[in-house]
Amino acid sequence: MVHQNQNDGVCDDVNDMLQNMNTGDNNNASVCANCGKEGSSDEIKNTCNKCKQVKYCNAACKKKHRHKHKKDCEEHVRLATERAAELHNEELFKQPPPQNEDCPICFLRLPTLRTGRKYQTCCGKRICSGCSFAPVYDNQGNVVAKKVCAFCRTPTPKSIKEAVEREKKRVDLGDPIAIHNLGNYYRKGMHGFRQDHVKALEQYHRAAELGDAGAYSNIGYCYMYGEGVEVDQEKANHYFELAAISGDNTARFNLGNAELNGDNMDRALKHHMIAIRGGFSESLKVVKEMYTNGDATKEDYTEALRTYQEYLGEIESAQRDKAAAAYAQYCYYELGA
Ligand SMILES: [Zn+2]
Ligand SMILES: [Zn+2]
Ligand SMILES: [Zn+2]
Numbered sequence: 097m098v099h100q101n102q103n104d105g106v107c108d109d110v111n112d113m114l115q116n117m118n119t120g121d122n123n124n125a126s127v128c129a130n131c132g133k134e135g136s137s138d139e140i141k142n143t144c145n146k147c148k149q150v151k152y153c154n155a156a157c158k159k160k161h162r163h164k165h166k167k168d169c170e171e172h173v174r175l176a177t178e179r180a181a182e183l184h185n186e187e188l189f190k191q192p193p194p195q196n197e198d199c200p201i202c203f204l205r206l207p208t209l210r211t212g213r214k215y216q217t218c219c220g221k222r223i224c225s226g227c228s229f230a231p232v233y234d235n236q237g238n239v240v241a242k243k244v245c246a247f248c249r250t251p252t253p254k255s256i257k258e259a260v261e262r263e264k265k266r267v268d269l270g271d272p273i274a275i276h277n278l279g280n281y282y283r284k285g286m287h288g289f290r291q292d293h294v295k296a297l298e299q300y301h302r303a304a305e306l307g308d309a310g311a312y313s314n315i316g317y318c319y320m321y322g323e324g325v326e327v328d329q330e331k332a333n334h335y336f337e338l339a340a341i342s343g344d345n346t347a348r349f350n351l352g353n354a355e356l357n358g359d360n361m362d363r364a365l366k367h368h369m370i371a372i373r374g375g376f377s378e379s380l381k382v383v384k385e386m387y388t389n390g391d392a393t394k395e396d397y398t399e400a401l402r403t404y405q406e407y408l409g410e411i412e413s414a415q416r417d418k419a420a421a422a423y424a425q426y427c428y429y430e431l432g433a
């Protein structure tokens with residue numbers, strides 16, 4: 097997947113592909129492609145550096161055969177390149193898992209819209225707007241008057257300072273959201289953290305490895321803007337793709353728009369459709385615009401609307417509606433286009 101290390105003019109993906117194609121061979125017996133000598137794979141162990149598809153008994157045979165093999169070799173590499181691109185696209189355009197886990201209280205899908213959920217620095221849970229708004233009861237069935245976490249009933253932090261102190265504890269426990277947030281504090285130099293792009297990047301990598309899709313996006317931005325690393329647009333794109341594959345809707349939306357700007361309407365539509373299924377209403381607006389401009393069909397737009405409805409059906413809840421009606425800060429979806 098990483099298009100960075102060039103090796104004989106063939107990128108890593110393709111090398112992996114060629115290596116895999118090769119392991120299908122009978123490993124016990126090999127034949128030198130030049131002189132025809134047979135032997136065990138230990139004896140005939142010189143492989144063509146580029147395509148890795150042919151073997152030789154020694155370096156001299158390999159050199160002798162080079163000219164004759166050139167055309168085949170190019171074909172092997174071409175096929176492997178094609179296959180690697182195919183596999184990459186398969187992975188890239190697969191519907192990813194939802195960006196957030198279900199709400200741990202009502203067990204419904206967590207809304208994608210930021211105001212539809214809240215991260216609790218006490219227990220590290222993400223609770224939906226409906227459950228945040230609903231009264232909390234004690235064991236006798238009485239409403240708890242003090243503001244407490246709806247999940248673990250720890251009193252709500254009294255200040256940002258207290259919330260950040262709690263978050264630090266979550267970082268020590270390996271909570272990817274807390275680690276991601278710590279990365280943000282370093283990146284922006286806030287909440288008492290001195291701005292440090294290298295430390296920010298470290299946190300993003302750690303959070304990403306622990307499954308935080310958004311952290312991949314932030315690594316992408318670090319490469320895009322050269323924060324803590326040299327500017328490298330190719331690496332940035334690689335991390336944006338990883339973010340999208342892991343379920344980050346914003347990354348998916350940006351990839352879709354990049355394809356749109358490159359006039360790759362098919363790929364643009366695919367990205368936006370995936371983001372719409374993930375509950376990203378901005379992508380629905382883009383597909384509507386594509387339809388208006390004649391870049392998408394009426395069927396595409398109808399499908400986009402249907403897909404968004406499907407998502408809305410999954411997050412719909414009376415409790416969340418009640419919360420949203422009471423306070424705009426509990427709004428949990430947008431109507432889209
Ligand atoms: Zn030979
Ligand atoms: Zn070759
Ligand atoms: Zn809930």
Ligand SMILES: [Zn+2]
Nearest residue numbers: 218219245248
């Ligand atoms: Zn809690």
